[in-house]
Amino acid sequence: MLRTTLFALLFSFWCITASLADDRPNFVLIYADDLGWKDVGYQGSDFYETPIIDSLAKQGMTFSAGYACAGNCAPSRACMLSGQYTPRHHLYAVGSTDRGPKNEMRLKPIPNSSGLSPESLTLAEALKSAGYATGHFGKWHLSGKDGADPSEQGFDETYDSFGDGPLKEGTETNKKGPPSDPKGVFTLTDKACAFIEKNRDRPFFCYLPHHAIHGPLQGQPKTVGHFEAKPKGKNHKSVMYAACTYDLDESVGRLLAKLDELKLAEKTMVIFTSDNGATPQSLQEPLRGNKGGYYEGGIREPFIIRWPGKVKPGSVCDVPVIQVDIYPTILAAAGVSVPDGKVLDGESLLPLLTGQGQLERSAIFWHFPGYLNTAVTRGRPLDVRTGFRSRPVTVINKDHWKLHLYHEEWVLDGGAEKLPENGAVELYDLRKDVGERHDLAASNPQKRDELLADVLRWHESVGALIPTEPNPKYAPGPAKKGKGNKKK
Numbered sequence: 001m002l003r004t005t006l007f008a009l010l011f012s013f014w015c016i017t018a019s020l021a022d023d024r025p026n027f028v029l030i031y032a033d034d035l036g037w038k039d040v041g042y043q044g045s046d047f048y049e050t051p052i053i054d055s056l057a058k059q060g061m062t063f064s065a066g067y068a069c070a071g072n073c074a075p076s077r078a079c080m081l082s083g084q085y086t087p088r089h090h091l092y093a094v095g096s097t098d099r100g101p102k103n104e105m106r107l108k109p110i111p112n113s114s115g116l117s118p119e120s121l122t123l124a125e126a127l128k129s130a131g132y133a134t135g136h137f138g139k140w141h142l143s144g145k146d147g148a149d150p151s152e153q154g155f156d157e158t159y160d161s162f163g164d165g166p167l168k169e170g171t172e173t174n175k176k177g178p179p180s181d182p183k184g185v186f187t188l189t190d191k192a193c194a195f196i197e198k199n200r201d202r203p204f205f206c207y208l209p210h211h212a213i214h215g216p217l218q219g220q221p222k223t224v225g226h227f228e229a230k231p232k233g234k235n236h237k238s239v240m241y242a243a244c245t246y247d248l249d250e251s252v253g254r255l256l257a258k259l260d261e262l263k264l265a266e267k268t269m270v271i272f273t274s275d276n277g278a279t280p281q282s283l284q285e286p287l288r289g290n291k292g293g294y295y296e297g298g299i300r301e302p303f304i305i306r307w308p309g310k311v312k313p314g315s316v317c318d319v320p321v322i323q324v325d326i327y328p329t330i331l332a333a334a335g336v337s338v339p340d341g342k343v344l345d346g347e348s349l350l351p352l353l354t355g356q357g358q359l360e361r362s363a364i365f366w367h368f369p370g371y372l373n374t375a376v377t378r379g380r381p382l383d384v385r386t387g388f389r390s391r392p393v394t395v396i397n398k399d400h401w402k403l404h405l406y407h408e409e410w411v412l413d414g415g416a417e418k419l420p421e422n423g424a425v426e427l428y429d430l431r432k433d434v435g436e437r438h439d440l441a442a443s444n445p446q447k448r449d450e451l452l453a454d455v456l457r458w459h460e461s462v463g464a465l466i467p468t469e470p471n472p473k474y475a476p477g478p479a480k481k482g483k484g485n486k487k488k
Contacts, residue, residue: 024334025268025269026203026206026269027334028196028255028269028270029205029207030271031077031210031275032213033214033274033275036274037278039236039245039282040245041054042054042062045233049242050246052252053249053272056252056272056304061304061312061352062303062315063303063316063317064316067323069322070086072093072372074093077142078120079323081124082116083344083346086367089117089120090110090465091116091142091146093368097109097368099372100371100372103474103475105371105473106408107469108471109371110370112370113144115142115143115145115147118148123327124150126342127336128155132202133156134154135158135206136155136207137188137192137206137207138188138210139209143169160188162176162187162211163182163187164177164184177218182220182247183211183213183248185211185247185250186251188251189208196255196258196262213241217241217243224239271304275301276291276292277289277291277299283377286434288378288435289376292376293390294368296436298389307353320364321359327346328344328347329348347359362398364397365458367395368392368393369467370390371390393406394466396451396454398454400430401427401447402436403426406423406424406425406426416452419445419448426439427439427447427448
């Protein structure tokens with residue numbers, strides 16, 4: 001009798017616990033590839049069309065100063081999924097930090113990790129340990145000899161494809177898909193939808209990192225025809241870029257429709273953003289720069305969070321936020337504690353999302369201690385000449401004041417004692433100058449020195465490595481066209 005009663009009590013407790021667990025929110029994270037801040041309709045594109053993403057923005061909160069954690073793909077993904085800035089995991093670039101004409105590099109770059117270490121506890125692992133179903137559908141880009149595959153980093157299900165059959169887990173490539181499924185956007189979305197339907201009765205985390213709109217660009221024939229007939233815009237003219245973006249947008253609509261069909265929309269937080277800025281073929285004016293650089297055009301992204309009943313529809317937040325914030329935001333929304341020993345560099349955005357407070361931090365950061373080839377739009381004059389989109393740099397955004405600290409000039413040209421004539425620091429007031437046209441480092445030394453001190457303290461706090469060894473191959477001269485690694 002006692003055993004029966006005890007069993008009944010335990011069963012009742014389990015049922016209550018299960019019921020409470022089922023009431024926890026679901027999470028869908030849609031991650032575009034190379035989609036720039038100006039590449040969506042709600043940001044004012046004059047040629048591209050993104051009606052679904054625009055509608056999503058009206059249903060949730062848009063962050064007008066939302067940022068990726070790096071200027072290109074792999075480090076952005078590593079930061080977002082680990083919740084940590086680049087100095088903690090040492091994944092700074094795709095492939096190498098030593099990309100470009102060697103004779104123009106003044107310092108030997110800090111070596112790059114080839115992947116996200118399996119010791120770095122991911123968001124998926126944290127949610128899985130709390131009872132969430134976890135699924136990954138699309139690009140990974142974090143394996144390599146130093147990294148691990150999705151199934152080893154917390155995902156119950158993982159699938160990647162360009163629409164013409166499954167790829168081996170952890171595959172890194174870019175290509176076209178079938179004409180009816182450009183870049184595999186519909187296949188990946190359908191796989192994500194099947195995962196959602198399978199786990200409709202339990203909390204889930206669905207991570208959908210698309211290959212679109214990374215080159216080679218591709219669009220459905222009907223979509224291409226639509227944009228061929230449309231007048232071109234001033235900044236945006238590429239038919240294929242527009243078509244690829246439109247088809248990505250259509251795939252987002254397919255997933256949102258599945259949430260509606262399953263009556264899950266009301267209990268699901270949907271996040272939409274991108275890994276880095278657009279390529280130079282899609283101008284981001286008034287933003288300066290493109291993918292791979294650390295001017296605004298390389299790191300400022302479309303950033304939307306929809307959470308019915310929690311987030312006011314159509315709300316806009318201008319507080320600078322960054323993708324390391326996604327990890328703590330999702331954990332806080334799920335009621336899941338940060339894993340023991342896990343250091344998170346971001347902050348939960350729930351106070352902003354619910355309108356019940358502000359963030360505690362004062363600044364966000366970027367750190368890239370290496371070189372990337374292929375100059376960007378309105379890059380630094382020297383870099384345009386020599387063919388770099390980025391040299392070693394640390395960047396801070398503090399209440400829309402932005403400072404770039406260039407390591408070459410800092411280390412080799414006198415550091416703080418020679419400011420501002422050595423060019424080690426650039427300072428911009430983004431509220432008045434989002435295009436980073438007017439460097440205020442010389443005219444506002446008080447703000448310059450304040451942010452510089454913040455950067456140096458941050459270096460110490462995260463153990464950021466700065467290149468200090470001169471490059472023995474440095475021999476400046478005319479850049480040789482075609483030299484350097486062409487990886488994007």
